[in-house]
Amino acid sequence: MTEGDTSALLGPADIRRLAEELGVRPTKKLGQNFVHDPNTVRRIVAAAALDRDDTVLEVGPGLGSLTLALLPAVERVVAVEIDPVLAERLPRTVAERAPDLAGRLTVVNGDALRVTADQLGHPTALVANLPYNVSVPVVLHLLAKLPTMARALVMVQAEVADRMAAGPGSKVYGVPSVKIAWYAEARRVATVPRSVFWPVPNVDSALVLLTRRPTPDADRHSLFQLVDAAFAQRRKTLRAALASWAGSADQAAEILTRAGVDPTMRGETLTVSDYVAITRMAGKDHP
Structure with a gap:
């Protein structure tokens, strides 16, 4: 496989053969559902709109379907795989199917919830089929x-895609929506059918595009605590929901009013900018 050549991408028979060779049985614990459709991985790479000089982080490469589609598109791919058997096999799979591109791949056997920038070489983009059970924590980390x-x-x-991309007022707008909005603009860009996975999952999948925005002028930890408090009791007004956070309902109302937020509103109606204003007005941006 060379740049522009996609003939070596993994199909259904390849995925099953590799899994059988390795004795791999996809587990719900690790959220393993392997993509076996070449058209899907091509579509993912195209939607990512990568630059040639990007260093791409891939989380959960599994048997290598998406990895093989990414390698021709960018300068470097760093794949983080928690399963040691899969992590050991991936470089060999790439060497066998895309020998000209094997030098672009680095595999890290580790937990994506614990990796650091130094381990990963400061990647510029993330492209991944994330394990369902940890997708939001991984993205936030x-x-x-x-x-x-x-x-x-x-x-x-x-x-999860709907929650990640939801805006204020939506029924699914919640803690993940606000925390992701702190970092980036999120947009759902495509639906992915269940049939492209092995084993076939019980839920539909979707692609979410995240574009980083300038860091808000407030302390992230304090703002996240505020968001958790605001959504802990969704049916309550902010005056009541933030009583413990502020010290009392009256103090909460005073902070909200000074921040330009109506105390009778509910947490799901506020933008991340509103939460920034409240955090700053509370004097909690420098704990």
Whole structure:
């Protein structure tokens, strides 16, 4: 496989053969659902709109379907795989199917929730089919730890994609929506059918595109605590929901009013900018 050649991408028979060779049985614990459709991985790479000189982080490469599609498109791919059997096999799979591109791949056997920028070589983009069970925590961790990561395209459970990209007032707008909005603009860009996975999952999948935005002028930890408090009791007004956070309902109302937010509103109606204003007005941006 060379640049522009996609003939070596993995198909259904390749995926099953590799899994059988390795004795791999996809597990729900690790959120393993392997993509076996070449058209899908081509579509993902195209939607990511990568630059030739990008260093791409891939989380959960599995048997290498997406990895093989990424390698012709960018200068370097760093793949983080928690399963040691899969991590050991991936470089060999690439060497066998794309020998001219094997030098672009670095595999890190580790947990994506614990990796650091130094381990990964400061990637500029994330492109990944994320394990369903940890998708939001992984995205938030990587956005926090990798300031060089300017954009991301992630495949997640469709309902999670909706929450990640939701705006104020939406029924699914919640804590993940606000925390991701702190870092980036999120937009759902495509639906992915269940049939392209092995084993076939019980839920639909979707692609979410994240574009990093300038860091807001407030302390992230304090703002995230505020967001958690605001959504802990969704049916309550902010005056009531933030009583413990502020010290009392009256203090909460005073802070909200000074921040230009109506105390009778609810947390799901506020933008991340509103939460920044409240955090700053509370004097909690420098704990």
